[in-house]
Amino acid sequence: MPNSPDVVVIGGGIIGCSTAYQLVKRGMKVTVIERESVGCEASGVATGMISVMSIEDPGPFLDLARASFELYKTLAPELRDASGIDFYYGEASWLDLAFTEEEEEANRKAMSWKKDLVPRVTWLSDDDIRRVESRVSAQARSGVFFEGLAQVDAYRLTLAFTKAAESLGVVIRYAEATGLTTSGDRISGVATSTGDVGCDAVVLAMGAWSGLIEPWIGMPVPVEPLKGQILKLRAPGPPLVGNLHLGSFYVTPKLDGSILAGGYDSKVGFDKRARDEGTYRILGEVARICPPMQDAVLVEESTGLRPLTPDMIPILGPVPGLEGAFIATGHQRKGITLAAMTGKVMAQVVSGQDTELPIEAFSLARFGNGARIKGDE
Ligand SMILES: Cc1cc2nc3c(=O)[nH]c(=O)nc-3n(C[C@H](O)[C@H](O)[C@H](O)COP(=O)(O)OP(=O)(O)OC[C@H]3O[C@@H](n4cnc5c(N)ncnc54)[C@H](O)[C@@H]3O)c2cc1C
Numbered sequence: 001m002p003n004s005p006d007v008v009v010i011g012g013g014i015i016g017c018s019t020a021y022q023l024v025k026r027g028m029k030v031t032v033i034e035r036e037s038v039g040c041e042a043s044g045v046a047t048g049m050i051s052v053m054s055i056e057d058p059g060p061f062l063d064l065a066r067a068s069f070e071l072y073k074t075l076a077p078e079l080r081d082a083s084g085i086d087f088y089y090g091e092a093s094w095l096d097l098a099f100t101e102e103e104e105e106a107n108r109k110a111m112s113w114k115k116d117l118v119p120r121v122t123w124l125s126d127d128d129i130r131r132v133e134s135r136v137s138a139q140a141r142s143g144v145f146f147e148g149l150a151q152v153d154a155y156r157l158t159l160a161f162t163k164a165a166e167s168l169g170v171v172i173r174y175a176e177a178t179g180l181t182t183s184g185d186r187i188s189g190v191a192t193s194t195g196d197v198g199c200d201a202v203v204l205a206m207g208a209w210s211g212l213i214e215p216w217i218g219m220p221v222p223v224e225p226l227k228g229q230i231l232k233l234r235a236p237g238p239p240l241v242g243n244l245h246l247g248s249f250y251v252t253p254k255l256d257g258s259i260l261a262g263g264y265d266s267k268v269g270f271d272k273r274a275r276d277e278g279t280y281r282i283l284g285e286v287a288r289i290c291p292p293m294q295d296a297v298l299v300e301e302s303t304g305l306r307p308l309t310p311d312m313i314p315i316l317g318p319v320p321g322l323e324g325a326f327i328a329t330g331h332q333r334k335g336i337t338l339a340a341m342t343g344k345v346m347a348q349v350v351s352g353q354d355t356e357l358p359i360e361a362f363s364l365a366r367f368g369n370g371a372r373i374k375g376d377e
Contacts, residue, residue, distance in 0.1 A: 092150055202326065
């Protein structure tokens with residue numbers, strides 16, 4: 001049909017919006033279908049660290065994350081100009097603290113591989129810590145200080161991808177996608193709560209809900225939600241020196257002057273309710289890490305569902321056996337970091353170009369027909 005898009009992207013999170021932006025830049029006619037609002041799920045609540053430092057094993061996943069980290073250096077100003085939205089892209093630091101001998105040993109081991117992933121890494125004694133950030137608890141016996149990472153406001157970055165994409169002609173349609181329409185083994189459109197949309201190609205970027213498309217494509221997509229709870233705080237005094245970490249808990253300064261704190265995760269399906277237990281636990285850990293923070297004011301609490309795969313590696317590329325169908329999901333804790341390069345390689349594969357990085361390792365086919373996610377909590 002003359003007015004039909006070439007490509008429909010299902011899901012207005014950061015992965016869908018980044019892909020839509022890169023597709024329209026390649027001359028494709030694109031519609032994004034989002035059931036609620038752009039950035040309303042994980043992409044809108046994420047802490048916004050851009051870093052590769054949690055990826056221990058060399059390989060395609062680390063290469064993708066590194067390439068994405070680098071790409072933001074040119075993409076961030078491009079998006080800011082195209083959208084007019086400041087998403088507070090800037091430098092970030094990270095301080096892994098140890099209060100016990102075991103934590104110190106774990107930090108020492110992690111430093112041995114993390115030092116190759118981060119521009120500047122320094123081992124800090126207890127005295128050094130107080131020099132770097134005087135508000136850290138006296139219980140801290142050592143720390144590892146990582147400098148040269150990056151950060152954004154994740155919600156504003158998602159909006160910037162969207163607005164930049166819209167300025168080039170992408171249409172955002174607010175509806176729930178309910179299935180795919182096909183002609184033989186080819187995609188012919190997307191069925192939605194407000195009618196069918198014809199297209200030649202579809203990109204499935206539905207985050208934690210990606211597992212629900214099994215009946216649409218006739219094969220399992222092993223993605224499960226991992227809920228993360230996050231608090232926005234305000235506190236007097238100058239910004240903290242960086243993201244202060246103890247175990248899974250953290251408190252981090254943002255470039256808009258707010259402070260985010262989190263580290264309380266749970267596997268409870270699609271239940272997005274914030275739990276009091278999580279709120280108290282995060283506030284307690286924040287005060288333990290940084291005692292002056294006990295006077296911080298709780299401004300907002302949110303939760304987000306991260307899309308997890310069994311091997312913790314994203315799923316990117318064509319859907320096997322269904323021509324014109326592509327999938328981009330499973331970015332777990334790293335979707336903001338990975339969004340820049342994910343959008344680019346997805347747009348390349350959909351428009352038939354060679355991808356800048358090999359993406360075979362991310363194929364949905366790697367799970368065969370029945371992978372299940374191991375319960376780890
Ligand atoms: C607390 C927390 C902190 C995090 N911190 C970081 C961080 O510091 N750095 C980092 O790199 N990553 C971080 N992440 C991870 C990151 O947020 C996710 O990996 C990323 O947002 C996933 O993006 P997405 O677009 O795949 O999913 P989502 O943002 O969840 O978007 C999916 C979209 O699809 C839509 N959708 C689903 N089904 C349908 C349908 N049938 N029809 C239409 N629309 C549909 C949803 O409404 C949603 O808008 C964090 C996550 C959480 C929860």
